[in-house]
Amino acid sequence: MRVVVVGGGIGGVALAAGLRRRGFEVAAFDRDTEVAATGGYHITLDGRAQSALRELVAPEIMERLLASALRLRDRDAFWDHRGRLLGHGPDLSGDSGVDIDRITLRTLLAEAVGGDLHLGRTVSAVGYDEDGTPQVRFTDAAPVTADLVVGADGAHSLVARHLAGGPTNTPSGIIGFSGRTSLADLSPREQQRLGTRSGLAIGPRGAALYVGYLDPVGNAVLDAPELRTSVTTGPTYIWGAMLPESATTDALRGLRDGELQAALLDRFRARGWAEHTLKIIARADPHSVAAFRFNAASTRAPDLAPWPAGRITALGDAVHATPPTAGMGAGAAIRDAASLLDQLSEVAAGTTTLTVAVSRFEAGMRQRGSEILTLAMKTVRWILATDTAFGAAATAATTPILATAARLRRRH
Template identity: 35%
Template sequence: MRVLVAGAGIGGLCLAQGLVRAGVDVRVFEREPGADSRYQGFRIGLDGPGLAALRACLPPRLHRLLEAVTGPLAGERRVVDQQLNELRKLGPAADGTAADRHVLRQLLLAGLGDRVEFGRAVTGYDATGYQERAGGRVEARLSDGGSAVGDLLVGADGVGSAVRRQLLPGAEVVDLPGNALLGRTPLTERLAALVPGAGTLVRGSGLSLLIGRMEFRRPPRLAAAELAPDVELPHTESYLRWVAMLPEPLGPGPEAWARVRDRLLDLLDGWHPDLVELVRRSDTGNSSPLTIRHARPVPHWGTGPVTLLGDAVHAMPPSAGQGANTAFRDAAQLCRSLTAVHCGEAELAAAVEEYELQMLDRGFAAVADGLGRLSEFTPAR
């Protein structure tokens, strides 16, 4: 059996790691030219089921490294005003794990080698005559004019998924109104006090700031050198991740982050100096405007040689912190299903259908949860 994966994001790579561990032939095709070609996003929080799913797919030799290059995510979540006066508590977060998306992606690439092909996006597929083909195979079309043939194509190519557009042309992804700015600021002793627990929400007039801490247990590059010398991780220092939520965009279209940051600083005039310092010291290379989207629910499409995973099917707002967790659970479940097929314990179509039905229920329940909680963080217009 050969599995083709569209997209080398964390969900697709988690699936690939699990399939390699099970002895299944897998190939991953990614549109980006390389693993470091763009900013990868912010700190993510992993809950118990999400972390367990990730560990189930990773080879055991990388488990100690995963522990070393993540951080704690626990303690009280609080709401404060713009002078840092506490307004209320949201309750303690269940013990979780904070992970940097870029570091985690590099870890998930470890050992995959030439199974991951950068600069070759899946642009579509041909499943004509699927039932009549020997072995029921599907052909993926690639952006460089090439193609690849496998038994199953998994669309893990994110919110703009080309695989989803062909499989589910009527599926909708909705851009939510308002504006969000994503920032990353080096962690200092002074700024660390802004987040004494799992997270801090700052409520201001027409503006909210969500602040979380990404404090690595060990520096990623040094931890890799000791625990898994064949794995190369980036030199990433601990930081605060923050998201500014505004009811309206700061300006028309994409702009240089430095200019957007300066206008945000104007809005923070009179706020507590530590909050102003948080934004002023943000890393311009790792901060950006952020569009918040969500997918509308879709019915089961009828199992065939193509399926979907993660944001490619159930993109969700970050307000419930379930995007990465749900993608890892998708990956682990699909890996178990395909492993059973590989071992002769299940038929491919039945195994994939069972995965899809559970994935749709789980994924769109998480979307609804995220939408229900979004108002907690969105400022009034």
């Protein structure tokens, strides 16, 4: 069986790696010219995503991944826009989840795909040739055919749009910004406040700031320096700022580097954020600062992959585009890949047909997508609620009370 994967993001290279490992003929195509040409936040892989990865890649790749990942330990923190602690998340000491840099994960998976990953190839269309065989067409190369075509081409998926007859997601109402800040570039006070954990601050008027901590050198899951391949080589905060979508904030997406960084700081200052809470943005590497829109698919399982099962399908954000507010989008795409691989292995063994296998895969994917989208959209709706007159007033009134309660709990 020959499988063509359109898209070389996390889900695409995970699937291609698994197919290659199990002996399928596979070719994956991505328009990026470099594997490291990817941004966004760091990635959290829960136990389910890690189990899926073990089905997709060889043990030595998994070891290198764990040598480059950070184990979740300290409880998440919640702050207000003045930097006052409001509370903590659940105890993570027994949690099997790990954090890893997105670039590192994509690089390791691409290495597992090897020469079957073709970069710098832009897909222009998908469909069927005159014989009814799935076909992928390119802007600058001859078409290729396959027994199965899988779209792993993200929230703006050409493949999913072909299958659904239109977009599979819509803007969620939030514009996101991301960047990297070295721990050493922050004051001792801010280092102590932020700590070695993830945290989220939400203020009035729909402004929010997520801060994640990553130090695979000092706190790797697997203590094997010789296997470490992380692009993060020291204690680093990888942050994500969020603002409601509007003509003003949407215009920021056209800015780059230091210009974007300065404009973002201005937006948060105008919303009354304390200056010390913004140092994480102000001290970031300007070249790491980027902007993007949060898109989201429907939270209802029946709305996802709304097409008859066939020899063209899709996975990951192409089907269940998920805002990063749940930290589960990449993990879900990896689980999609492992599920599809299992179904295709049954086809190869002669125990089922390709159409039935794809149908089963898509049914499971709908449930996975609905689950993670429901979680992610809770935070999105919470952020957007503070952008109403009532929400802004309620946020301003309640956060001092919560901060006082948190301070009293610490004293006792």
